[in-house]
Amino acid sequence: MAEQSLMGVFYLKYRPQTLKDLVGQESVKKTLQSAYSANKLSHAYLFVGPRGTGKTSTARILAKMVNCEEKDSPCNRCTTCLSITDGSNLDLIEIDAASNRGIEDIRSLREKIKLSPTSSKKKVYIIDEVHMLTTEAFNALLKTLEEPPSHALFILATTDVSKMPKTILSRVQRLDFKLASPQELEETLSKIIKQEKIDIEEDAIKSLVKKAEGSFRDGVKLLDQIASLDKKITKEVIENIFQESGFGEIFKLINCLLQKDTTAGLTILSNFAQKGVDFKQLNLLLMENLRYLVLIKNGLGALLVEPHLSNENYQSLVELSANFSNQTLIKILDILQKAYEKSKFTSIPSLPLELAVVEICSPESIETVENKQSLQSNDLRELKVVVEDRESKIEEEQIHSQPSIIKEPSPTIHHPPSNSDSPDILKLKEKWTFVLETIRPYNFSLEALLRSISISDCTDSQVIIEVPYSFHQRIMEAPKNRDLLESILSDILGRSIKVSVILGSRPARSEDVANIEIAADDEIIRAAAEIFNSDTVN
Ligand SMILES: [Zn+2]
Known part of the structure; x- marks a missing residue:
């Protein structure tokens, strides 16, 4: 049996063989035992509950109870009981709906179900993860449940009852399994x-x-x-x-990325944080599993079976891989790779991964990138965004007359001309595109804001940044944002740097430069609401 290698020795050895052996699940035990004693077992049960709570074990116990040859049922000594334990009983049919979810499988079940049991009193069907069946398969199953042959017992099991059709629910007796205390x-x-x-x-x-x-x-x-x-x-x-x-949680997290469910994704991260998990390791683990998805998607899944992955985990990934395009996987991996690099110099260990999850889940991130494949580079993409922002405000010809302002992200736009730049300031200007690119995966809005600042001074331990608006100042001074910027600037200058933000006057400028600023401000105002909600409330 495949299960032997998956589950390990103890799981089989100590698997409950009678209702009494089943720890917890008092109401399930009581219901089944009294129905059995009164000879009033239902012809179809639905076992609902989280994985690992004993649903399939109980289903097999029930199969023994209805077919055991002894009075003291299940005896676990008679031929029938023993054949159910070792998986050789021909009248117990176990179907894993996760891998046999189609109409053909259920149709063949309907054909076979008409035949009487080979050697037992009842034919018992256990359909695990039944919620995975297709609609057509459910309909076929429903017909069987509506007119069940008297020799059949159905035990359906699911971890997700919300995905079960109501028509099926009305035809079965539901029993709920709880997590163990x-x-x-x-x-x-x-x-x-x-x-x-x-x-x-x-x-x-x-x-x-x-x-x-x-x-x-x-x-x-x-x-x-x-x-x-x-x-x-x-x-x-x-x-x-x-x-x-921790595979289960990683798997859930990948699912959140797929569903673009930011809240659920961040909740999982916060659970990891509470458990004291190392976020750098967590990021690596996440990347490793996404890499597995890439390999599976491209026909190299065979490389991944044990010892890399248990068969069970491998199957889960195979299912998941169908839902991601190669492009999406590459983009997510790219964002995570950047987050991993950032995690080397962040003072908040969970931050890079949290921001990566937010970025991956943001509606514009992956699709936008996939739709804009024709663009060759980040610069071009940024150029296009700025141009789109401007289009509603500025005449086409003006765009062409001022291309340098758009193309070169630089902190020098408002720089006072009289101030001669120190080597450090020059170095920072030179690296400003790098600063923006580094910040981008963490925080789009901070990056946008950093396009309209100027560096007013740089000392041994301090970089003074001038911003045009007071809410810029508040955003920059949010601890998370300042920490991020400080660690990047420290990295560039090779020494510990503190950032001070001062409010400058808005310099006079030509009309369309002002328009760019207004366009950027719209984005910043939107972003500011986000940042203030999450970062600076306290
Ligand atoms: Zn028996």
Whole structure:
């Protein structure tokens, strides 16, 4: 069985074989036991609950209960019980709807269901992740559920009941599985630890329970992993292992990027932060999994099977890869790569990844870039944006008469002509495009703002920046923004730099330069609302 290698020894060995063995899930146990005793089992059940809470285990127990040859059911000794345990029973049909979701699969099920059971009283169908079925397949299934043969028992299982058609819900009896409480998990894991004589510290058990997050399956799998380490298990050992098993959350995060769900993405990051996860490592892990998607998409998935990825995780990625274009993956990886570079000099460890998630999820980011493929470079793209902003305000010929103002992002626009530039200021001007490019992935609005500032002075420890408006000053002085700019300027000048922002007078200028400024200001005003909402409220 494929499951053996996936789940590990303990999962199979300690899988509950009777309702009594099932830890927690009191209401499920009670409902099934009393229906069984009264001979009033439904012909179709829907098991709803998070992964790893015992839905399939319970389905198999139920299959044994209806087919066991002994009175004391399930006996787990008779031929039928044993054949269900070892997966050889011909009257138990398990379908994984995640990989058999089409009409053909259900049609063949409908054909076969008419036939009587081979050796048992009932034919039992377990359809896992049933919400993944296509509409046509659901319709076919519905017909079967409407006129079920008396020898059939259906057990549907789902982790996402919201995706189930109401017509199906009205035809089945729903039972809800809950995540295990920490006490229940600790009890179960401790039993295995004792039986297997695993050398583990009390603290490490607590931390194991925490990592399992209410899933028996995850808890037992983790225990299986550490038991094979052949050393005393401390809390630290568990922490290290968890680094590798955070796949589920990474997977969810990638899904958020796909759905462009900024809030959900940032929530996952904040959960990681609370767990004390290293954000640089997290970023790498995220990039690694996106790289896997690229490989899978381009026919190299075979390189990724164990030991790189468990079969289960690999399958999840294969499904996910269908939803991303190569272009989107490349763009996301590019943004994450930049965020990773930035994470080397940020004073807020979570910031680069947070901003990367915001950028990836922003409606204009990926699509815009994909739609504007014809543009050759960032500069051209920026030029186009500025030009578009100007078009409504300025006559076409004026654009051509002032091309240098648009093309060269530079902090010198308002620079007083009398001030002779120091070597440091010259260096900063020279690198200003780099400054803008570096900031862009973090914060579009700060980047836009930095196009209209001037550097008024640069000392050993300080760069003084002059801005035309007081709200520019407030944005620049927001701690996150100032930290970001300071770390970049420090990097360029090779010493620790503080940034001071002063308010300058608006210099006189020709009409269309003023128009550019107004165009930029619209963007800044929009951005300012965002920044003030998130950064400077306190
Ligand atoms: Zn039996």
